[in-house]
Amino acid sequence: MKKTMLKIAMVFILAAVLVSCYPGDDVSVKDLDTTSTFYKKSDFTSPPKSAIIYWDVAQLKGDDGDDIDYKGEIDDEILNTTLDNLVRLYGVDNVYIFSKDDVLFPVPSNSGVKVIKFGETVPTVDAAVVPAIVLRENTSVGIIYPPCLPGYWYWYCYPPIVDVTTYGVGTVVLTMHTNFQSGSDPSWTALMRGLLSSSSGSSRTIEGINQAFEQSPYLN
Amino acid sequence: MKRIYITAFLLIGLAMNSNAQSFWAINWDISTGAGDTGDFIGNVNVRGASLDGRVFINDNFAVGGHLGWSTLYEKLTDLPPIEIEKDGISGEISGTQMHYLNVFPALVTSHYYFESGNVKPYIGLGLGGVWTEQRNDVGLRSIYADSFAFGVQPEAGVFIPIGLNSSGINLAMKYLYGTSAGDLNSLGLFTFSVGFAFMN
Numbered sequence: 372m373k374k375t376m377l378k379i380a381m382v383f384i385l386a387a388v389l390v391s392c393y394p395g396d397d398v399s400v401k402d403l404d405t406t407s408t409f410y411k412k413s414d415f416t417s418p419p420k421s422a423i424i425y426w427d428v429a430q431l432k433g434d435d436g437d438d439i440d441y442k443g444e445i446d447d448e449i450l451n452t453t454l455d456n457l458v459r460l461y462g463v464d465n466v467y468i469f470s471k472d473d474v475l476f477p478v479p480s481n482s483g484v485k486v487i488k489f490g491e492t493v494p495t496v497d498a499a500v501v502p503a504i505v506l507r508e509n510t511s512v513g514i515i516y517p518p519c520l521p522g523y524w525y526w527y528c529y530p531p532i533v534d535v536t537t538y539g540v541g542t543v544v545l546t547m548h549t550n551f552q553s554g555s556d557p558s559w560t561a562l563m564r565g566l567l568s569s570s571s572g573s574s575r576t577i578e579g580i581n582q583a584f585e586q587s588p589y590l591n
Numbered sequence: 592m593k594r595i596y597i598t599a600f601l602l603i604g605l606a607m608n609s610n611a612q613s614f615w616a617i618n619w620d621i622s623t624g625a626g627d628t629g630d631f632i633g634n635v636n637v638r639g640a641s642l643d644g645r646v647f648i649n650d651n652f653a654v655g656g657h658l659g660w661s662t663l664y665e666k667l668t669d670l671p672p673i674e675i676e677k678d679g680i681s682g683e684i685s686g687t688q689m690h691y692l693n694v695f696p697a698l699v700t701s702h703y704y705f706e707s708g709n710v711k712p713y714i715g716l717g718l719g720g721v722w723t724e725q726r727n728d729v730g731l732r733s734i735y736a737d738s739f740a741f742g743v744q745p746e747a748g749v750f751i752p753i754g755l756n757s758s759g760i761n762l763a764m765k766y767l768y769g770t771s772a773g774d775l776n777s778l779g780l781f782t783f784s785v786g787f788a789f790m791n
Binding site: 406408 | 672679681682683684685687689729730731732
């Protein structure tokens with residue numbers, strides 16, 4: 372009888388080992404999405420009352436050409452979801468769009484927002500928001516300096532984007548600047564990871580950006 | 592803690608080599624968290640196993656050891672963001688969280704068996720150490736902590752003989768409490784055990 376019990380025990384222990392320490396359900400791509408927001412408290416002691424958004428999504432590429440293929444598939448969601456949240460925070464009269472192009476693409480979701488075009492005087496605002504997307508594979512750096520673009524902007528080019536963790540390919544990055552001195556770090560950085568990973572990227576982009584603003588109540 | 596292990600091994604050796612009546616049980620453990628553990632993982636998990644060995648000092652009283660392994664898991668959505676603070680930068684991370692808990696108790700036990708014919712109800716208490724490993728996966732990030740803490744486990748159960756050779760079914764209810772240690776809060780674990788057992 373003892374031998375029988377020992378055999379049963381062996382099967383039992385083997386089964387226990389096989390189920391392993393880390394069981395799990397099926398993990399979907401969406402389950403791996405994260406929204407991370409980082410901010411400097413000292414920059415929000417007096418929250419912004421107005422903001423301007425740069426109407427383009429900076430594509431953060433590497434020098435080796437080893438980037439994923441991206442043709443602006445989720446630019447609309449990135450820009451318009453961010454715009455909607457800014458309008459919700461500061462009101463339509465206190466939000467501006469800055470565009471280097473005469474014709475805006477994508478079309479802004481809120482036609483009441485004033486558009487400042489290249490060459491026009493930029494109004495005084497408390498915060499500037501720059502959207503970007505990471506296309507470089509295996510990007511893991513301290514600070515990313517996006518390429519400069521022609522046209523008037525506070526820094527004449529995109530501001531540096533601080534990496535507080537490892538970027539994954541497809542990560543959408545929103546930075547908000549409240550200190551407009553050249554070279555200053557962003558006051559608020561939001562990283563929506565993994566949004567290009569599947570065909571559901573569109574809805575996940577919207578959810579991720581909405582979540583970033585929702586979990587940052589200090590923005591207004 | 593070494594003393595506990597040595598004592599447990601001595602008791603097991605004593606049980607295997609002596610002519611005293613002994614009790615062995617191999618259990619399937621179904622567990623759920625309580626208290627801080629329940630806040631971390633609240634559902635019922637069926638991945639667990641334990642081994643009990645006891646030797647009778649007299650007709651009613653037995654001493655022995657308990658070794659167990661319970662794995663708890665829960666996927667949680669819509670949780671509040673995890674707040675972090677480092678080097679003057681504050682932040683929040685949100686996303687689906689996968690909570691894992693592995694609990695390994697190693698206890699010295701004593702049990703009292705009631706006189707009630709062939710079916711033997713019992714109550715008992717275990718004291719010893721509990722190693723706990725806790726992991727929280729958020730996306731591709733992982734927050735890990737483990738600890739070795741003092742543990743106590745009251746228990747009530749029954750041995751139901753079936754067939755010949757004094758083999759039978761062991762049913763037991765246990766509550767394992769582990770003190771807070773390291774980065775982990777106190778452990779609370781309700782467990783229902785069902786297993787094969789035999790007395791000789």
